[in-house]
Amino acid sequence: MVSIREVGPRDGLQNEAPVPTDAKVRLLDALSATGVRRIEAVSFVHPRAIPQMADADEVWARARKAGGVRYSALVPNPRGAERALAAGFTELEVVVSASDTHNRRNLNRSTEESLAGLTDLIKMVHEAGATVEVIVATSFGCPYEGDVPPARVAGIVERVLGDGADRIAFGDTTGMATPRRVRELLAAVGQVPLLLHFHDTRGTGLANILTALELGVTEFDASVGGLGGCPYAPGASGNVATEEVVHMLHDMGVDTGIDLEKLLEAAALAEQITGRELPSGVLRAGPRTRLTPQ
Amino acid sequence: MVSIREVGPRDGLQNEAPVPTDAKVRLLDALSATGVRRIEAVSFVHPRAIPQMADADEVWARARKAGGVRYSALVPNPRGAERALAAGFTELEVVVSASDTHNRRNLNRSTEESLAGLTDLIKMVHEAGATVEVIVATSFGCPYEGDVPPARVAGIVERVLGDGADRIAFGDTTGMATPRRVRELLAAVGQVPLLLHFHDTRGTGLANILTALELGVTEFDASVGGLGGCPYAPGASGNVATEEVVHMLHDMGVDTGIDLEKLLEAAALAEQITGRELPSGVLRAGPRTRLTPQ
Numbered sequence: 001m002v003s004i005r006e007v008g009p010r011d012g013l014q015n016e017a018p019v020p021t022d023a024k025v026r027l028l029d030a031l032s033a034t035g036v037r038r039i040e041a042v043s044f045v046h047p048r049a050i051p052q053m054a055d056a057d058e059v060w061a062r063a064r065k066a067g068g069v070r071y072s073a074l075v076p077n078p079r080g081a082e083r084a085l086a087a088g089f090t091e092l093e094v095v096v097s098a099s100d101t102h103n104r105r106n107l108n109r110s111t112e113e114s115l116a117g118l119t120d121l122i123k124m125v126h127e128a129g130a131t132v133e134v135i136v137a138t139s140f141g142c143p144y145e146g147d148v149p150p151a152r153v154a155g156i157v158e159r160v161l162g163d164g165a166d167r168i169a170f171g172d173t174t175g176m177a178t179p180r181r182v183r184e185l186l187a188a189v190g191q192v193p194l195l196l197h198f199h200d201t202r203g204t205g206l207a208n209i210l211t212a213l214e215l216g217v218t219e220f221d222a223s224v225g226g227l228g229g230c231p232y233a234p235g236a237s238g239n240v241a242t243e244e245v246v247h248m249l250h251d252m253g254v255d256t257g258i259d260l261e262k263l264l265e266a267a268a269l270a271e272q273i274t275g276r277e278l279p280s281g282v283l284r285a286g287p288r289t290r291l292t293p294q
Numbered sequence: 295m296v297s298i299r300e301v302g303p304r305d306g307l308q309n310e311a312p313v314p315t316d317a318k319v320r321l322l323d324a325l326s327a328t329g330v331r332r333i334e335a336v337s338f339v340h341p342r343a344i345p346q347m348a349d350a351d352e353v354w355a356r357a358r359k360a361g362g363v364r365y366s367a368l369v370p371n372p373r374g375a376e377r378a379l380a381a382g383f384t385e386l387e388v389v390v391s392a393s394d395t396h397n398r399r400n401l402n403r404s405t406e407e408s409l410a411g412l413t414d415l416i417k418m419v420h421e422a423g424a425t426v427e428v429i430v431a432t433s434f435g436c437p438y439e440g441d442v443p444p445a446r447v448a449g450i451v452e453r454v455l456g457d458g459a460d461r462i463a464f465g466d467t468t469g470m471a472t473p474r475r476v477r478e479l480l481a482a483v484g485q486v487p488l489l490l491h492f493h494d495t496r497g498t499g500l501a502n503i504l505t506a507l508e509l510g511v512t513e514f515d516a517s518v519g520g521l522g523g524c525p526y527a528p529g530a531s532g533n534v535a536t537e538e539v540v541h542m543l544h545d546m547g548v549d550t551g552i553d554l555e556k557l558l559e560a561a562a563l564a565e566q567i568t569g570r571e572l573p574s575g576v577l578r579a580g581p582r583t584r585l586t587p588q
Contacts, residue, residue, distance in 0.1 A: 101588060143586040175575070176582040178545045179504055200497070202575040202582060203538035207500040210473055244497035251472045281469070281496040288470040288496060292437040294395060 001255050003219045005038035005195065006031050006242055008270060009059075010074055012227025014043060014052045015238060016274050021055045023273040025062045030266040031224060032066035035258045036242075040093070040221070043074035044083040060087050072133070076107070078121050090130045094118060095171070096160075098153045099142030102173070106137070115159060122164045131166040135197070139185060141176030150188030157189055167193045169221070172208070175201020175238075179211040186215050197221035198240050200279070205240035206248055213254075220245060225267035225278035241280035243267055247287055260287060295549050297513045299332035299489065300325050300536055302564060303353075304368055306521025308337060308346045309532060310568050315349045317567040319356045324560040325518060326360035329552045330536075334387070334515070337368035338377040354381050366427070370401070372415050384424040388412060389465070390454075392447045393436030396467070400431070409453060416458045425460040429491070433479060435470030444482030451483055461487045463515070466502070469495020469532075473505040480509050491515035492534050494573070499534035500542055507548075514539060519561035519572035535574035537561055541581055554581060 009028050013019060031039055041063065047054035056073070065071065072091035073084040084092050096114040097103035103111040122132045138145075139153050157168050170185065177198055196217055198208045209220055223239030246258050267283045303322050307313060325333055335357065341348035350367070359365065366385035367378040378386050390408040391397035397405040416426045432439075433447050451462050464479065471492055490511055492502045503514055517533030540552050561577045 141582055144588050146583065146585055175579065178542055178582070180546045200575065201579045202541060203494070203500050203535065204542055206497050207504045207542065210501045210504060241497065247496060248472055248498055248501065252474045281494065285469065285495045288435055288472070289440065291440055294438050 001218065001257075002213070002249055003038060004036055004242060004245060004256050004258065005040060005072070005219070005221050006034075006036045006224060007040040007197070007221045007239060008224035008227040008242070008266075010040040010043050010053070011221070011239060012223040012225075012270070014050060015228040016052070016276075018052045019273050021058055021062075024055070024059045027224075027266065027269055027273060028059065028063040030262075030269050032064055032069055034262040034266055035256075036263075037068065037257055038070045038072070041071045041073060041089075043076075044080035044087075045074075045076050049076075057083070057087055060089075074135075077117070078124060081121055081125055085125065085128045085130060091133065092125055092130055093133045093135055093169070094121060095135045095137050096156065097137040097142070097173075098148045098156055099138040099145045101144040102138045102142045105144070111156070115156065118160060118165070119163045122160075126164060132164075133167040133169055133195070134160040134165040135169040135171050137171040137173045138176075139170035140172045140178075140181045141174070143174045143176070150185045153185060154188045154190075157192055161192065167195065169195040169197055172196075172198045175199035175204075177208045178202075178204050179207050182208050182211045183215065186212065186217070195219035195221060199238055200226065200240045200244075201238070206244060209240070209245060209248075222246075224263065225270040225283055226280045227270050227274065227278060241267070241278070241282065243280050243282040247282045251288070295512065295551075296507070296543055297332060297489075298330055298536060298539060298550050298552065299334060299366070299513065299515050300328075300330045300518060301334040301491070301515045301533060302518035302521040302536070302560075304334040304337050304347070305515070305533060306517040306519075306564070308344060309522040310346070310570075312346045313567050315352055315356075318349070318353045321518075321560065321563055321567060322353065322357040324556075324563050326358055326363055328556040328560055329550075330557075331362065331551055332364045332366065335365045335367060335383075337370075338374035338381075339368075339370050343370075351377070351381055354383075368429075371411070372418060375415055375419055379419065379422045379424060385427065386419055386424055387427045387429055387463070388415060389429045389431050390450065391431040391436070391467075392442045392450055393432040393439045395438040396432045396436045399438070405450070409450065412454060412459070413457045416454075420458060426458075427461040427463055427489070428454040428459040429463040429465050431465040431467045432470075433464035434466045434472075434475045435468070437468045437470070444479045447479060448482045448484075451486055455486065461489065463489040463491055466490075466492045469493035469498075471502045472496075472498050473501050476502050476505045477509065480506065480511070489513035489515060493532055494520065494534045494538075495532070500538060503534070503539060503542075516540075518557065519564040519577055520574045521564050521568065521572060532573075535561070535572070535576065537574050537576035541576045545582070
């Protein structure tokens with residue numbers, strides 16, 4: 001059994017041109033009906049910073065909460081955490097970059113300053129009865145600095161776990177992960193509660209997941225239709241498409257709980273909502289089991 | 295060391311809208327300068343069947359033959375083999391489909407009839423001092439019949455090797471290969487002189503190559519820029535992009551002899567020649583080692 005977290009509604013749509021509230025609710029509801037067990041639903045960020053998520057409260061209020069699905073929200077700071085908790089979320093995510101340059105570009109402070117801020121945030125969220133996942137961005141490489149030493153990532157993991165973080169995710173922020181980098185990082189980090197988030201920027205998305213599976217990882221992010229192509233970087237492809245991950249896993253006999261046909265309907269909806277052709281091979285060509293009429 | 299055979303000039307361009315002779319020669323010459331050791335250059339097919347290759351003789355006559363590069367040609371029948379031999383090729387390829395339905399659709403005869411015809415063709419080519427590779431199409435699944443039993447493919451391999459075939463290639467004709475199917479087929483076939491030809495139709499291209507590498511396969515086809523998108527099947531992506539394969543292999547410390555920067559220049563040329571955006575992530579985003587200026 002592999003646990004897929006569907007990140008299309010948040011990470012996906014946050015990196016597409018803005019879509020109406022209604023469309024977001026429809027996509028969330030469609031995904032909640034696929035059998036997927038985890039969905040990253042929204043982020044509580046400042047609307048000026050990320051207009052795509054300005055309606056997070058309304059989206060979440062209107063979405064149907066399916067039994068058996070764990071929903072999570074991304075928060076950038078204590079204010080966002082308060083909003084997420086007030087909205088009823090019990091699983092929060094925060095991001096820190098392993099690369100200092102990327103952290104400064106993304107969050108306007110050093111990695112060290114971000115880490116220092118996490119201590120109190122984790123405490124506050126725990127006191128409210130919720131959990132915190134720390135997403136370590138640029139874990140497999142930084143577009144500004146290049147390779148990020150696995151020992152540096154391992155040091156961040158140790159520190160945030162010491163601060164009480166409930167789970168760790170490694171973000172392949174700009175698609176620099178490869179099977180080799182996956183092996184090296186997992187060896188450096190050892191056994192921790194871990195989820196991996198890969199992009200398919202350079203074709204290695206599923207090869208990375210295959211490598212991680214062989215090393216015992218059982219939790220992965222994926223985005224319906226490959227939503228999140230980052231329209232500001234033309235041609236760059238983003239998150240691995242959930243259909244492609246599920247298609248490969250099911251063929252391997254690995255269960256995900258997801259109904260691939262329903263997922264493909266959600267992917268078609270995602271394409272309709274964004275109005276662009278999404279980079280998902282299984283959405284385009286159909287599953288390998290779908291035959292051409294003779 | 296992994297041996298990549300570049301198939302863009304033949305398999306790639308044969309599945310794109312026709313391009314001028316001059317462009318084909320330029321692409322071949324650019325590829326010959328990348329350090330790649332094998333190139334599938336042209337096919338000698340009937341111009342009415344495949345107008346894209348009508349100028350094969352002229353392309354080949356004008357192309358610069360680089361020392362250290364093995365060039366091959368695809369031939370559909372004895373007449374094509376004669377043309378290829380007359381043009382000076384010493385490595386010929388023939389195709390037969392493991393699936394009877396696909397063979398009938400593609401070649402208008404049964405797999406058995408195709409196999410029967412190979413005996414004399416192999417003999418004729420050997421007498422001329424050249425070698426024959428048998429490409430078994432739909433080895434990982436047929437779009438009409440679905441799964442193709444590995445034992446059926448193994449039977450074809452045994453038979454053509456008995457007929458004197460020098461090498462075997464397995465074609466993932468419509469991108470139905472997955473890591474599981476690669477494992478199952480390789481287990482059924484055992485040790486033979488083998489090259490694998492994958493498509494990236496459903497995202498598994500590099501995952502399949504990774505799986506085959508772990509099982510000891512060292513020869514793969516790939517197409518510069520991912521040329522060969524099959525314009526007749528909109529959205530369907532074709533051959534794995536050579537840049538993506540080389541990029542992953544080099545990162546793993548596996549040598550290919552190929553200069554990735556020169557290969558990327560050839561991929562940019564392929565894009566210019568076809569006039570369409572080719573589906574190669576490494577061409578779009580650059581190698582992971584290419585940093586964003588701060």
